[in-house]
Amino acid sequence: MQRLGTIDIFPPAENFVYMDAASVGLTHKGAAAAINRWQQALADEGTIAFDEQDEVECLDNLNDAAARLFNAQTRDIATASSETVLMSSLAWAVMPPKGTNIVATETTHPSTVYPWMRVAEATGAQMRWARADNLYVDPDHLESLIDDSTSVVCLSHVEYGTGQTYDLARFAAKAHKHGAICVVDATQSAGQVPIDVAKTGIDAAAASTYKWLCGPFGTGIMYVAPALQKLNPGIVGWRSHKDMWDFQADRLELPDTAKRYEFGTMAYGTAYGATEAMNYLLKHSIEKIHTHNREISDRLMSGLQALGAEVLSPKNAAERSATIAARFPGKNSRDFARTLKENNVIASLRRDFIRFSPHLYNNADDIDRGLASIKAAL
Numbered sequence: 001m002q003r004l005g006t007i008d009i010f011p012p013a014e015n016f017v018y019m020d021a022a023s024v025g026l027t028h029k030g031a032a033a034a035i036n037r038w039q040q041a042l043a044d045e046g047t048i049a050f051d052e053q054d055e056v057e058c059l060d061n062l063n064d065a066a067a068r069l070f071n072a073q074t075r076d077i078a079t080a081s082s083e084t085v086l087m088s089s090l091a092w093a094v095m096p097p098k099g100t101n102i103v104a105t106e107t108t109h110p111s112t113v114y115p116w117m118r119v120a121e122a123t124g125a126q127m128r129w130a131r132a133d134n135l136y137v138d139p140d141h142l143e144s145l146i147d148d149s150t151s152v153v154c155l156s157h158v159e160y161g162t163g164q165t166y167d168l169a170r171f172a173a174k175a176h177k178h179g180a181i182c183v184v185d186a187t188q189s190a191g192q193v194p195i196d197v198a199k200t201g202i203d204a205a206a207a208s209t210y211k212w213l214c215g216p217f218g219t220g221i222m223y224v225a226p227a228l229q230k231l232n233p234g235i236v237g238w239r240s241h242k243d244m245w246d247f248q249a250d251r252l253e254l255p256d257t258a259k260r261y262e263f264g265t266m267a268y269g270t271a272y273g274a275t276e277a278m279n280y281l282l283k284h285s286i287e288k289i290h291t292h293n294r295e296i297s298d299r300l301m302s303g304l305q306a307l308g309a310e311v312l313s314p315k316n317a318a319e320r321s322a323t324i325a326a327r328f329p330g331k332n333s334r335d336f337a338r339t340l341k342e343n344n345v346i347a348s349l350r351r352d353f354i355r356f357s358p359h360l361y362n363n364a365d366d367i368d369r370g371l372a373s374i375k376a377a378l
């Protein structure tokens with residue numbers, strides 16, 4: 001089984017068994033170079049190297065790539081400095097009112113749901129939590145929480161801890177049946193699991209680029225369905241105006257697109273890097289990456305089980321991603337994660353378990369070397 005992302009593009013993959021994309025993915029070498037070129041040119045020439053047209057085009061190009069990633073139109077994409085600020089702006093735009101509820105899982109990442117909790121605190125909306133049994137959320141239980149009082153279903157497409165993956169079409173349909181919207185944090189899925197907003201019918205999807213998209217910190221992307229493009233964003237700034245070069249402080253005319261959720265100056269070099277990385281993944285196709293990742297994560301899961309590990313991730317293929325969470329009987333997870341790192345096996349400690357997350361730059365040999373190190377450490 002060959003790597004899809006080669007050593008020349010992801011050099012650290014030669015020196016480490018790097019299975020930590022769910023924390024920080026290896027950065028595409030060309031993406032890092034693009035960021036450095038922008039920063040150096042700006043230092044050398046200022047606005048000669050980065051003028052107003054460049055300031056527009058660098059985000060437009062990223063939005064084009066994100067549109068292909070989500071199977072959306074470019075007009076439906078917004079870019080900012082992180083998933084969190086985009087989700088926050090959307091939450092304040094929607095402002096679920098008192099008497100309604102927001103459905104989420106207790107295993108979701110804080111960045112997914114904190115913005116909605118903050119808005120609920122202000123409006124009086126209720127948070128309704130899908131409980132987990134040993135970190136697993138029963139999809140039937142989750143669906144049962146959605147009723148005519150629900151205003152928002154807020155999901156992580158892939159749960160950050162165990163990699164549990166939800167059927168977005170199922171929950172979007174259930175939300176819409178009750179007059180609610182389905183909002184998705186795709187940070188743990190974008191780049192490893194195909195996302196088709198047209199087929200699933202979700203209303204919004206936001207993601208940061210530094211994990212499975214192999215891009216930099218400092219960039220977030222968001223798909224916004226046309227109906228939500230009519231709302232007033234919760235965060236606005238000079239870029240929020242439909243002609244951002246208008247500079248008239250006494251009026252704000254929002255664009256008739258998702259760009260109304262773009263609001264301010266950012267470290268634009270990261271947009272160049274994120275575009276480079278995303279185009280690389282799209283060239284390989286997310287479907288192909290998904291197949292590759294499933295094969296190596298299957299190998300990893302089987303190997304962990306053979307070593308006696310308690311695998312916490314779903315066994316059902318339809319609910320799985322490349323993220324595998326495990327506990328090792330008789331081992332303190334914090335100490336064991338440190339031991340693995342000392343042996344060049346890179347994974348993350350999360351709560352009381354270890355999370356492994358291989359990606360396109362891994363191959364079967366990596367998995368076998370990682371398993372051999374785990375066996376020796378045990």
